[in-house]
Amino acid sequence: MSRRFGIFAVVVCDSVGCGEAPDAVEFGDQGANTLAHVIESQHPRLPNLARLGLDRIPGVPPLAGRTAEPGAAWGRMVQQSPAKDTMLGHWELMGVIAEHGFPLYPEGFPEEILAPFRARIGRDILGNRAASGTEIIKELGGEHVRTGRPIVYTSGDSVFQIAAHEDVIGVEDLYAMCRIARQQLRGEHGVGRVIARPFVGHNSDDFKRTVRRKDLPLPPPAPTALDHLQAAGIGTYAIGKIHDIFAGHGITQYEKTPDNAAGIEATRVALATTPQPFVFTNLVDFDAEFGHRNNPAGYAAALEQFDRAVPELLAALPEDGCLVITADHGNDPTTPGTDHSRECVPLLVAGAQVGCHDLGTRATFADLAATILDNFGVDAPTAGRSFLSEI
Numbered sequence: 001m002s003r004r005f006g007i008f009a010v011v012v013c014d015s016v017g018c019g020e021a022p023d024a025v026e027f028g029d030q031g032a033n034t035l036a037h038v039i040e041s042q043h044p045r046l047p048n049l050a051r052l053g054l055d056r057i058p059g060v061p062p063l064a065g066r067t068a069e070p071g072a073a074w075g076r077m078v079q080q081s082p083a084k085d086t087m088l089g090h091w092e093l094m095g096v097i098a099e100h101g102f103p104l105y106p107e108g109f110p111e112e113i114l115a116p117f118r119a120r121i122g123r124d125i126l127g128n129r130a131a132s133g134t135e136i137i138k139e140l141g142g143e144h145v146r147t148g149r150p151i152v153y154t155s156g157d158s159v160f161q162i163a164a165h166e167d168v169i170g171v172e173d174l175y176a177m178c179r180i181a182r183q184q185l186r187g188e189h190g191v192g193r194v195i196a197r198p199f200v201g202h203n204s205d206d207f208k209r210t211v212r213r214k215d216l217p218l219p220p221p222a223p224t225a226l227d228h229l230q231a232a233g234i235g236t237y238a239i240g241k242i243h244d245i246f247a248g249h250g251i252t253q254y255e256k257t258p259d260n261a262a263g264i265e266a267t268r269v270a271l272a273t274t275p276q277p278f279v280f281t282n283l284v285d286f287d288a289e290f291g292h293r294n295n296p297a298g299y300a301a302a303l304e305q306f307d308r309a310v311p312e313l314l315a316a317l318p319e320d321g322c323l324v325i326t327a328d329h330g331n332d333p334t335t336p337g338t339d340h341s342r343e344c345v346p347l348l349v350a351g352a353q354v355g356c357h358d359l360g361t362r363a364t365f366a367d368l369a370a371t372i373l374d375n376f377g378v379d380a381p382t383a384g385r386s387f388l389s390e391i
Contacts, residue, residue, distance in 0.1 A: 004375050004388060005322040005351065009271055009279040010368065011313075012090065013306060015287035017330020017343025019059025021078055024342045029084075029330075032341035034291070034299075036061050037334040042300035048310040049303075049348070052325075057346050058361070072350035073391045075359030077326065077367060080383075084340040085157055087192045087217060089328030090245045090282070094224035095369030095382035102158030102192040102218075106130050109154070113189055117152075120180045127151045127163075132292070132338070133209065137163050137199050141207040144168065150177060151197075155292075156339030160185055163197040163209075171198050171212050182216040193217045193244070211258055215244035225369040226250025226280070228380035235276035239266045242280050252276055260285040260302060264309045271316040271323075278372065282328075291331025292338045299333045314350060322351040322375070322391075324368065354391050362387070 017034040024030050035054075038044070039061050046054065050063035053070025081088040083101030091098060108128040118124060124147075126140045131153045137144075140151050144165060151163040160181050164174045174196045182194045196214040201207035226236050227250035238246070238254040240263045248254075253276055257263040260283045267281045283306065290299035317323050330343030347359055347368075362368075366384030373379075374386035 006320040007277050008322045010324045011281045013327050014284045015291045015331035016327040018346045019344050021342045027342035029342040032332045034330040034332045038296050038299045041296050044300035044304045046307040048307045052348050070356050072348045073357040073359050075347040076344045077362040077365045080364045084329045084342045087245050091220050092365035093368050095366045096220050096222050096224050097383045105154045121177050124149050125152045127153045130154050137207045138204045158192040160191050161195045161197050166198050166200050217247045219247040225372050228378050232378045234376050236278045237274050237276035238280050240282035242282050268316045287331050291333050294333050296333045319352050324349050349391050
């Protein structure tokens with residue numbers, strides 16, 4: 001089996017979009033541009049991404065450190081799945097374009113969902129609205145401790161989240177409640193993820209979510225590039241929340257990481273040591289910590305953190321390796337809302353054997369999946385068009 005690159009790595013900078021998608025108006029996101037608005041308002045120093053050619057991508061403003069010739073191939077990709085959801089964005093990156101988005105519940109969940117759920121868990125609930133996870137436990141955590149009622153809430157994503165204090169509802173009992181919800185939430189109410197959100201603390205001043213979060217996702221509706229690689233005997237290594245996003249399908253080895261710093265380090269080590277030829281990382285802080293919280297200063301600091309890590313990642317990459325830097329959607333922290341934004345995503349392709357080429361605007365995220373399969377000589381159906389010959 002011929003391979004151009006012996007190791008192929010993809011790092012998804014979660015929510016780092018680069019300008020409104022052609023259909024952004026249909027999502028109420030006209031004018032959104034996560035990268036441009038953070039760069040223009042906060043002026044982060046991104047010399048290493050500039051040297052790769054980040055600011056040659058349409059929608060990205062000029063950066064200090066730009067060189068006459070970039071050190072990578074560059075372009076951007078447009079999403080075809082009719083949503084701006086984390087899971088659907090990642091699924092499309094791996095070659096599966098969804099026919100429709102997951103259901104959303106901005107006004108809370110209807111009684112037809114909640115009544116059978118309450119009956120199965122044997123208690124009433126609190127919340128039932130779209131909310132920030134940190135804010136809702138601060139607001140309702142005390143009442144939860146007094147009553148024993150779990151806090152149920154959603155967000156701009158298609159999620160059914162259950163928060164509970166670890167001393168009130170044990171973690172295993174919370175997981176059991178989530179499994180009940182996952183069994184019930186199918187068909188028209190098939191949310192993308194059911195999420196357990198355990199927390200600890202004494203009062204609203206110090207309630208804090210713990211690392212024992214657990215996601216119960218729906219699996220992709222069709223085999224992804226991960227499945228095709230694994231079927232061909234090519235190992236895959238998932239870092240961050242990738243394992244959860246794909247419900248474990250097509251993943252040979254995985255490592256869950258709590259934040260960007262840990263995800264970056266795990267990726268660096270994997271590039272240098274893993275026997276798995278395909279490495280797939282999600283760096284979640286951009287979205288979870290800063291995009292959803294309308295924190296452009298924090299977003300800029302996270303970009304600078306990643307920029308500082310780029311030389312280390314490239315140094316760990318084998319001579320015959322390829323590193324792709326991209327995103328799954330936008331989440332412009334300078335806009336009033338806290339939801340994801342419908343944006344194009346950047347595409348940077350780096351490595352010692354990668355030429356400096358303009359890859360243009362790709363019609364679908366699935367072009368990345370087609371390129372990965374093409375690289376490993378895997379003949380499998382995918383919705384995209386390979387750009388391997390262009391790099």
